Amino acid sequence: xxxxxxxxxxxxxxxxxxxxxxxxxxxxxxxxxxxxxxxxxxxxxxxxxxxxxxxxxxxxxxxxxxxxxxxxxxxxxxxxxxxxxxxxxxxxxxxxxxxxxxxxxxxxxxxxxxxxxxxxxxxxxxxxxxxxxxxxxxxxxxxxxxxxxxxxxxxxxxxxxxxxxxxxxxxxxxxxxxxxxxxxxxxxxxxxxxxxxxxxxxxxxx
Numbered sequence: 001x002x003x004x005x006x007x008x009x010x011x012x013x014x015x016x017x018x019x020x021x022x023x024x025x026x027x028x029x030x031x032x033x034x035x036x037x038x039x040x041x042x043x044x045x046x047x048x049x050x051x052x053x054x055x056x057x058x059x060x061x062x063x064x065x066x067x068x069x070x071x072x073x074x075x076x077x078x079x080x081x082x083x084x085x086x087x088x089x090x091x092x093x094x095x096x097x098x099x100x101x102x103x104x105x106x107x108x109x110x111x112x113x114x115x116x117x118x119x120x121x122x123x124x125x126x127x128x129x130x131x132x133x134x135x136x137x138x139x140x141x142x143x144x145x146x147x148x149x150x151x152x153x154x155x156x157x158x159x160x161x162x163x164x165x166x167x168x169x170x171x172x173x174x175x176x177x178x179x180x181x182x183x184x185x186x187x188x189x190x191x192x193x194x195x196x197x198x199x200x201x202x203x204x205x206x
Contacts, residue, residue, distance in 0.1 A: 079122070083127055084124075084127060084131065086131060086134070086135075087107075087128075087131045087132075087135060090124060090127070090128065090131070092123075092124070093123075093124065093128070096128075097128070103128075103132070107132075107135055107136070110136070112132060112136050112138075112198055113198070114192055114198055114199040114200065115199070115200050115201070116177065116200075116201040116202075116203060117129065117200065117201065117202045117203070118202075118203050118204070118205075119204070120204060121204065125175075125202040126142070126173065126175065126202065129142075129171065129173040129200040129202070130142075130173070132171065132200065133171035133173075136169075136171070136198075137169075138168075138169045138170060138171040138198060139160075139163055139168055139169065139170045139171065140171055140173065141156060141159070141160070141170055141171065141172045141173065141197075142172075142173045142175070143156060143172070143173070143174055143175070144174075144175045144176055145174055145175065145176045145177050145178070145179040145180045145184075146175075146176050146179055148174075149184075150184060150187065153184065153187055153188075156172060157191050157196065157197070160172065160191065160196045160197050161191075161196055164195075164196055169195075169197075169198065170196065170197045170198070171197070171198045171200060172197040172198070172199050172200070173200045173201075173202065174199065174200070174201045174202070175202050176202065176203065176204070177201030177202060177203050178203040178204075178205045
């Protein structure tokens, strides 16, 4: 019997590792296509396995390092080390966080609404937003208008909807929110109105 390989045949017979011998068929286009498709599928699967194996290995290594807490020993800026861990540790901003401050009253009544923080860099806009999420037990999601577009916003909104279905709210902090155009800013309206997110924007522009 003559030797046959995938993609080759002799009159009347097609041989392949998967289909075996196909009797009473000439070298038709259909038979050749099935042989070639099987061969191509095997090569594609092999390429996928080769491509993803290193990525899975790197992900596992990253998770092990994080689980060991090694990231806590990495150098951090002084401002990050001294970042307040709760609202009582925030110094200044008494008109917002003092006994009669607007944010303090919102927290006491559990009625935190969407906000925009305006001020120069380093005045605590991001820190206060993070602490507000902690105080109200909301999931803190942070994005920057400099690096985010409509596609990124859609992903954030879908994730917030999924969390809402499980009873978890979302505080979305948008840094440099003034950099979004009018259409991008309007995309926040539906998810703000139905309570999917609480929006806290930060801007250095008035």
